[in-house]
Amino acid sequence: MKLCDISLNSLWRRKTRMLFLLIGLTIAISTVVILVNVSRAMNADIAKKLDEYGANILIVPNSDELSLSYGGMTVSGLSVDQKALNDQDIQKIRTIKNKENISIVAPKLLSVAEVQAKTVMVVGVDFDSETALKKWWKIIGVKPGDEWEAIIGSEVKQKLNLGLNQTIQLKGETFKIAGILEETGSQDDGLIFIDLKKAQSLFHKPASVSLIEVAALCYDCPIEEIVAQTSEKLPGAKVTAIRQSIETKMETMHRFEHFSLGISAVILVIGALIAFTTMSASVNERKKEIGVFRSIGFRQRHIMQIIFLEALILSGIAGLAGYLLGWFVAVNAAPLVGAETLTIPVDSVMLLMALGLSLLTGVGATVHPAVKAARLDPTVALRAL
């Protein structure tokens, strides 16, 4: 016979009441787990989708000479060939510590060419990554399939009076217009896009890259760290986070988290109130029993131990059950809130968090009833019935 035997037997005796408390705590914990999991999944999903809508890191050569404007951003100029980025730099970006946060790497080589006696900026791109980065592009025609095909902006089409499948001459070589961009309202409207490799050979800049746009999945990713890690890998480059874009994304994502945290806090308070009410009622109906314990030599701390052990057992079970229930519901509910592409794994940290919250709520709410029980005057307690 130990104090824990008394606690276990007492729980079993009051199983209906304790089941009520257990269910209350389990629902509270599972709701928190659901909210955290679903909001995480939603955030990750939103982050993923947002990141598909543009770059949030810009890498340009370190130069203080000429500059030109691209996409509303000022980048280093064309005349700094000795400091230009190259194909190897593209690979290096994929080797940083937070490489799993790197979603898209879109290198570009900017050059100028004469087309029909007009000066036009020609951009060498990797069409796969460029179209992934610029989801808003609407191409009339098709994405170029080989190096002799190009895409032109709507302004180029208009000013040079060009049409689909017509050809243009760049540096004496002929390119077929495979696609025409619908008006984007950006500088892309005045550009000609050709394959990056072809541009490098055409403009005699082998392996050279003018700038690299990077889309980093930034759900909880430390963008400053990614910038720092990239800078470390590319010492000759200037790596800049497009702060406004990131901050907007982060704000959108964290709004969901704040909402979830608020709801979770309210639910935990309700759970704590259920625990407090149940344990207080339990203490009240056990006054005689507590009087007996005290009269036969139990110290105050022994009484508290019995009550706390009961709360500990119930909270532990509620934490585990709440986590499993919450995980199950979250897995099934995530697709309903649009996070269908993400999986919710069994997370040991989340399990520990659920257990911790449950213990904190259940045991915390039992402090007052336990102290009250321990301080009961044994003679008053014995007269209780």
Add this chain to the structure above:
Amino acid sequence: MNLIYVENLIKEYHSGEESVAAVDNISFSIDLGEFVAVVGPSGSGKSTLLTVLGGLTHPTGGQVVIDEIDVYALTAEQRADFRKEYIGFVFQSFHLIPYLNVLENVMIPLAVVDAPGAEKTEIALGLLEKVSLADKARRLPDELSGGEQERVAIARALVNNPPIILADEPTGNLDSTTSHSIMALFRHLNEEGQSIVMVTHNPENLTYAGRFITLRDGKIAQNSEALKQPLIERIPINN
């Protein structure tokens, strides 16, 4: 040898501005191995005296010394330890824990004693044997008769081997035959050397005691001389 020494004991209860002395300046002593019955009408202060002797109710004045320990000079937690070591309580309404079986009820005082489980079980089973309930060790209290529940309460009071048993109306809820059986058990324990202080309003129970103290309005109306032999030996009891 004095086991219990009570001097100028006062216990007052307050109700508004009025105070009532449940125990009013009494002094007496009880020797080791005595079986003392405390008698008196309802409201005479018997039960209050018992809880004061057991270290449960702080007196308003006076002193209770048990085995040379000034009980109320101890802190509340020290008194809990004192009760564990010195006192075994037997209550009128048994006060068994309903969700623990007979064996577990007897072992409750051992829950705060550092000893191997098997040893605790052996002690409790030995006591159940003594009160003739070993065969009902796994029953719940509500499966037992009143007399059997009282025997369990007595076994529980004895489990820590305390020098004093304090019994509050131990036969108050029992029929006449069962009462005699319980009193015979008390007498037997006393013969084995157990000191017992029993509160009772049943005159028949006096025949089992070696001495009685009569209380009236909180004062000692009569403190009988120690009888050379318990009255029971002179009064035949059919049980």
